[in-house]
Amino acid sequence: MLIGISLISFFIMHLAPGDITSNEASFNPKASEESRQKLRELYNLDKPVIVQYGLWLKRMTTLDFGTSFASHQKPVFWQTTDKDGNITKGLIQEALPITLLINILGLIITLALAIPLGIIAARKYLSWQDRTITLFNFVGFSIPGFWLSLLLMYWLGVANNWLPISGLHSINYESMDTWGKIKDSLSHLLMPVIIPSVTGLAGITLFVKNGMLDVLNQDYITTARAKGLDEHKVIYTHALRNAMLPLITIIGLSIPGLIGGSVIAETIFAIPGMGKLFYDAVMMRDFPVVMGILTIGSALTLMGNLLADIAYAWADPRVRRGVARE
């Protein structure tokens, strides 16, 4: 699986017309053909594509994606210590936690809103509440996230100056006290976290609603009601747990979308996460960084799917027994 991904990402990079040397040479008009050749040798660009792939794969087994073309001293992954003892962090190492933080916070907000909304829509199926939520879902599906970001940036950031519109910290971040730092970070994170959750909300709400509708028609719910359990208990202990099962899979499947979606959001809000790093790397034709991110992004997806499968087995005893029996 990973090998397939690495093959695809590697060969896409070589579809590219021109290479890094043309980029570098354009910064330095004096660069001769000879020095370009040296550069190519340095990065093994002079070897045939298949040899490059082999070399790359060999280094990748140690998670070494090579050195960024654009910022020479910085390795793409894992920190290094130079001879003076200065620690240089890897580009992905710096960017990944930021993106993960934003996406996980966003996911929590999405779920916190989507589950109650989905339950309401399912319980009051075809009522005005359900119709309002459905309408909201359609709009949520269709709204371009970056446009929503721009509007909110204008409204909250430019017109009213309530929230900062870019970056993770204010310029005077270092001089703030702890409380000030927390407040500063939160206000910077607010828009980038909330906007993707709003657009992601629609899909999950619809999913919870359909799951609940299916479950509410099951015999054991009728049984629970017939036993005289109060409706609250029926919904939250009997129905919800079963309705949540497919949701685990959906969240697992939505990971590539979340990572991919971070490109636009991070570019708009100038957040130094994976998305922005990727965008900049693509623009600079920085092969090692691009391939590192493609591979790490895909590996994250696979890990997400695996976690979803594990969570599923944990939540649903039927799956566990099914596995044991096989």
Next chain:
Amino acid sequence: MNHSLFKKALSNPLALAGFIIIMMVFLLAMLAPLIAPYDPDDINVKAILLAPSWLHWMGTDGLGRDVLSRMLYGGRISLLVGLVAVGISTAIGILLGAIAGYYRGWVDTLIMRLVDVMLSIPSFFLILAVIAFLTPSIINVMIVIGLTSWMGVTRLVRAEFLSLSGREFVMASRTLGAKDARLIFMHLLPNSLTPIIVSSVLGIAGAVLMESGLSFLGLGVQAPQASWGNILTDGKDYIQFAWWLSLFPGLAILITVLGYNLLGEGLRDALDPRSGSNK
């Protein structure tokens, strides 16, 4: 699609609403040369960043171009990209899905592995990487979106083929000596058409969003040609001075995508007997 099916589809209020929205957007885009008040590329230094007024209904941009005219012409691009990209992905999806679902065995395994691999690469990263290394142009955007979004259709067609193959009319036809091609094109494909149409319509919605996102990042449709996405890029640059540059193209994208989504979901409700009963 035959007449009665078409009628049935549009009897669904969602589908009808979506259909009307799409038709109106198409009409406006097609009539662009007739109804656009100005030349979309006409630069006017005396009319830079004017707010909406009777002269310029949607204001002007940083080069004094009329935003309404650019929106109308940009609509043509956005609609075209959506249709062609989904045409490509649906064609690939049907082909691979049919091969996998009909012939099964190792071909099936191979194709499904490929689907898994493609699905696990964050698609926006993939598209961005490919687009950035090719020269950005409308053609490339259409091809790349098409080439990176066929996986859903492939799975769909394969699943339909697998379930249809066991049905009596297919077995009967096979017993009577029907050739592979006849089975595929006369029996299996027509009977899987409904979910394919639904997923294509919803796919167009996704492709329009994708194109606008790419153009917004400067990797899609290139200036001076207008597209809703790249008008929004200007909107971002001038966000402090000109809200109209952000508002209108976004609304246009929202309305168009909403139209396709309504149409797709409506069609699903109307044509798919399974979803009608339990939803």
